[in-house]
């Protein structure tokens with residue numbers, strides 16, 4: 703049995719993780735951490751079915767007491783780095799689903815994991831469809847040097863662009879010659895209207911109520927366009943990926959950036 707702690711357990715993603723862990727035969731929920739409803743049974747709070755694990759707020763105390771093998775973090779961009787440091791210090795492998803880690807922080811967490819001889823993962827997207835979208839976009843970038851990314855999320859999302867959009871942009875830039883696209887003399891009469899600039903191409907973030915998670919990568923040139931699009935409809939769709947990550951992270955050392963490294967070789 704792999705002992706799993708969930709931080710952000712009452713959140714929209716966290717509650718799906720709690721349910722998945724409770725239902726999985728090879729996983730044991732040992733700790734549920736969040737900011738309120740403290741002292742209440744997490745199963746009772748979330749699903750009206752007590753599971754014997756109480757919600758608590760102190761990550762360090764909880765990990766030390768329960769000896770969790772893995773902590774799954776779906777909190778927010780401001781919390782993930784310090785949570786991961788606490789987890790690694792405790793010898794608990796962090797799996798970070800919330801976005802917000804910088805490149806320097808990723809390198810630092812890799813060093814910390816290696817010092818402790820444990821694994822860790824930062825996965826901006828646990829969806830197989832999204833990973834295929836990124837892979838196909840990276841391939842298309844070899845043939846179409848002109849590209850823009852448009853990502854769509856709900857209006858309460860804190861960070862922009864999404865971690866998936868940034869990751870896609872990174873893969874694209876690694877697979878094309880650098881090109882500063884568009885008219886070099888272009889001017890924004892409305893600041894921000896051309897989106898964020900990533901290695902010469904643009905990334906746009908749409909935030910509207912009711913949208914879950916979508917992304918379109920548009921390549922164009924020579925009288926044609928290629929659009930690669932992925933739509934996520936439900937948070938439960940991420941859970942097979944989270945479960946696989948928990949199972950895999952106990953078997954390697956170092957901090958991995960990207961779920962694709964666990965499922966594609």
Ligand SMILES: NC(=O)c1ccc[n+]([C@@H]2O[C@H](COP(=O)([O-])OP(=O)(O)OC[C@H]3O[C@@H](n4cnc5c(N)ncnc54)[C@H](O)[C@@H]3O)[C@@H](O)[C@H]2O)c1
Pocket residue numbers: 709710711712713714715716735736737738776777778779781798799800801825826827828829859940
């Ligand atoms: N990797 C993926 O596949 C994937 C998929 C969907 C969402 N996300 C990301 O996951 C994150 C969470 O999304 P959500 O919709 O579940 O958010 P949410 O706001 O519904 O949930 C966040 C939860 O974390 C708790 N929290 C925040 N900081 C905390 C801290 N320091 N200690 C304890 N609890 C804390 C909050 O109280 C809340 O319950 C976002 O960054 C989102 O972009 C990732």
